[in-house]
Amino acid sequence: MIHKLRRAMRRAYRPTVDLSHPARSPLGSSVVNCVVYEDGVRIPCDNDAGRALRRVRSGSGRSSRNGNSRGFVWIGLHEPTEIEFAVFAELFGLHPLAVEDAVQAHQRPKVQRYGREDGGGTLFTVLKTCRYVSREQQDAAGEVVDTGELMVFTGTDFVITVRHGRHGSLGPLREALEDRPEQLAKGPAAVLHAIADQVVDDYLAVTDAVQHDVDAVETAVFSTDARRVDAGRIYLLKRELLELKRAVGPLERPMQALATAPLPPVGPAIQPYFRDVVDHLARLNEQIGGYDALLDSILQAHLAQVTVAQNEDMRKITAWAAIVAVPTMVCGVYGMNFDHMPELRWTYGYPLVIGVMVTACVLIHRSFRRNGWL
Incomplete structure (x- = not known):
């Protein structure tokens, strides 16, 4: 009841944005970038969200050579406040529940569609970002896997990315996509796929790095001086694998839905790309499950060796x-x-x-x- 009241108050007191005046659609300090793309080519923009959206929608009736929308806006934000994000929520007509999830973060990986009767709507995607932390970079907590969150609002003519955490920057991805204008010309769904593909590739890199740690622990346990092995290191790896499993496991079904189900603005031209992401996720789930079972065996073997040594x-x-x-x-x-x-x-x-x-x-x-x- 309290959450419903808070959402009602937010809707009642949300500031309105006048698209006719550029100064009334300001970009807060949380905005990383605001870019317009037409036919896959970046168009110079003065970092005014309202003007950029008006430019795109003024040409929304036209189509590019491949039949897709002529242009779209891509806005990137990093940990925006509720007030900062309210401007974009009003400007792009985002659903209040999705806005609340994007601002507060700590969400489970998912894909939700907030549609309209005219067939339009917004696709809201939540992804967990992961980064491997080497032993030299680990803090007092000793975390091996550092996680963050990435929310993506995808419409027919806009993409809004909201990033939470110290890593997962989309700058290199944006530059890579700009080198492939034929892919960007497919619209916002192509950006969503590229983001999901990069996140999953980061999972693969983290999993490979964790595998080296697991192999090192296994070698140490079955060495001649196994009593020097720290059981806490094995437990830490199991805990970090659990964190990685929470990021990878729930994402497989949403990606499967994007690859098979009709979820506008993801069209048939982009769905085969999501199938490749699903294949990578299936492989990751198998690897993580295998490493987790292997660590269970390593921990039991270590405890057995300690018992034998004590005997x-x-x-x-x-x-x-x-x-x-x-x-x-x-x-x-x-x-x-x-x-x-x-x-x-x-x-x-x-x-x-x-x-x-x-x-x-x-x-x-x-x-x-x-x-x-x-």
Whole structure:
């Protein structure tokens, strides 16, 4: 009830944006870039969202050579505030629930369509970004996988990306797409595919890096000095694999939907590209599951080796205690204060007792060595 009231208040007090005045569609400090593309070619823009959108929609009735929309706007934001994002929500007609998810973050990977009766609407996609953290870069928490979030609003003539986290910059992706104007000319759906493909490629890179860590831990566990292996390192890898699984696992069904189901603005020309993303996700899920099971086996083997090592130590302690027990017993017997004891006053009594103790200790030591206790 409280969340519904908050959403109602946001809708009631959301600032309105007048598209007729460029100054009333400002770009906040969270905006990374605002670009217009026509026929896959970047058009100079003065970083005014309202003017860029008017330019695109004024030519929306025209089509490019391949039959797609002539142009679209791509706006990139990094951790926008609620007030900053309200301007774009009003300008592009974004659904309040999707806006709330984009601002607050901490969402599960998903794809949702907010449609209209006229067949238009917006596709809202949530992706988890991942980055491998080397041992030299790890902080006090010791995280191996650093995660963030990337939200994508895709319409017929616009793409809005909202990034949360310290990594996952889309600048290199934007430049790579601009070198392929024929792909950009396919519209906002091509941008959505490129973003999803880069995120999944980052998953592959992280998974490969984690594999090296798993192999290193496995080698250390089955080395000659396995007791030096830190079990906490194995547990840390399992925890980070769980974090990676939470990013990869829920994404397979949404990508499958984009590859097969009719979800405008993703058309039949782009759907085969999403099938390739689905194949990569299936491979990733298998790899992560395999690494997780392997770490379970490694942890159990490590604990078993520690137990065996402890048993060997106890056997050695027990063997030496048994060897020491013989002279202790003899000395204890001859330490009693009795007047009449055998060999107590004999000249060779002392050497005889010492010889018996040494002989007994040597025989017991050889017996333990023969049985592998020492």
